[in-house]
Amino acid sequence: MVESDNLRYTRIALNNGSGAIPALGFGTLIPDPMATRTATKAALEAGFRQLDAAERYRNEKEVGEAMQEVFKAGKMKREEVFVATKLWNNNHRPERVKPAFEASLKKLQLDYVDLYLIHTPFAFQPGDEQDPRDANGNVIYDKGVTLLDTWRALEGLVDEGRCKAIGLSDVSLAQVKEIFEAGRIKPAVVHVESHPYLPQWDLLDYCRNNGIVLQAFAALGHSSEPKLLEDPVITAIAKRVNKTPAQVLLAWAIQRGTALLTTSKTPSRIKENFEVSTLPQDAMREINEGIKSRIRFNAVVDTGVPGFIPRGKGG
Template identity: 70%
Template sequence: MTTPDTLRDTRIPLAHGSGALPAVGFGTLIPDPLATRQAVKAALETGFRHLDGAERYRNETAVGDGMQDAFRAGTVRREDVFVTTKLWNTNHRPERVKPALEASLRRLQLDEIDCYLIHTPFAFQPGDEQDPRDARGQVIYDPAVTLVETWHAMERLVDDGLSRAIGLSDITLEKLREIVAAARIKPAVVQVESHPYLPEWELLEFCRTHGIVLQAFAPLGHGLEPKLLDDAVITAIAQRVLKTPAQVALAWAVQRGTAFLTTSTKPPRIRENFDISALPEDAMQEMRDRITTNVRFNSVVTTGVPGFIPGTR
């Protein structure tokens, strides 16, 4: 009798929060609300137990509707789903942090969130305009608040029982060190772009040392050039283990101790991204030794302006 592969069911206990993060996560950066609702429902039916959203995606209501569809259908219970959302750049001032989360909870139809992330370390001019620009089209930043001040406001959300854990997204190692040094409640999760072309080994080691889960977005390279899924090392391993290149890249992410997020509106692709199996150790070593391409696809870490969000205005 064969032992079932449990890689896709991996949960990583949070050292600085309650609960455990499912390593295989579903991202909800989907522009169309109806497609979002259907994709969330399909992801939960497939077996995904972590949903990642954000105020900035402008579709939290649809994510909440998709979850409620699944709850009513008996597909899954609320307590079995780990839900993350994010504080947007225009809400970094401490007095805006709690109202921002409360608004997200109303849209998501939840009483509490499992993890709340600061979407980027950059504070934008506060207000209702999510992408404030000056007359020259330049982003208007907010010099009146520091990331540490925002973090302390995030800590109070845990005290108030609104979020079970807190973390950061689109952060550099330098900025993360600053927050870890100043934090009363340490970050539980750090979400950054990471894939075989951007393994972030130094950041991962720092996270391991401090009990922080590193979660990868764009784990498949987001379909941009150079195409990760066409890489010769990855495609050769895929042929050897009878999996797709995407499944190889995603298995690599979990086996090295990180979590990941994938996004799709297509049920077959959603199922493919969930159906991962452990790679042989020699394949893991081969990916570390033989993949030499190094590229970052998203410049958000230098500007605070997300590179993958389609324009909707």
């Protein structure tokens, strides 16, 4: 077997903030809090140096505990880990942004985060309810605030130095352009669903041309049907290069110039997902040209309601 290369250690320069983001990131969207803690620790020990958290996942506390455990054991320093978290929809009003950010910092047990994202461009009714609904079960949106209003509040956090870079999540190309053109501080990262069934080439081109990092979530298709990991193009390449389908998909994402997130609760799979290496150019071409399916697995971009997070108490 060919010796592993350095693809897994790829870092992508940011237009502002903490210098560069590790391309290979670990997502902490894990419903069970204890599993979150175990998986986050396993990810750091496997070599992941980028963690993606969110107020909406309701497990920032466990992510923070896992990080502190690893830091206190002397296995790595805080500066070596790029930490991102996100502002949820019920906190879009400018006066709610800083308290929400500070609450996240406290749960994560950090003095600063490397990246703070607006989780979706949809503002929900302000308040403690993460998933406000009317009597008919419809989401109650907040028409009194714009995405740019919220963005300007995030710019204020950067000015204070406790948030190194800011970005957008679950947005369209038009929304990215709006904020890029109007913002005093430009988005450093745009975090969207992307994989060979949803390559987002137009958005990726715009990001490349404007120094924005596109970060892909659901890079492995999130186990949804049709299963990306079972796509014949992907499985054939995996067999040929002696890698797993997951490793092929993650390598593809890095080699096309994006950062990505992968999530698992299983330590062996977490380790496997870090063991990526460079694909030959013909394999890249086969994925880019040979896969014609176009599927979006998460409808959050249409409603602001997350497709991968179960509705539970308080949302």
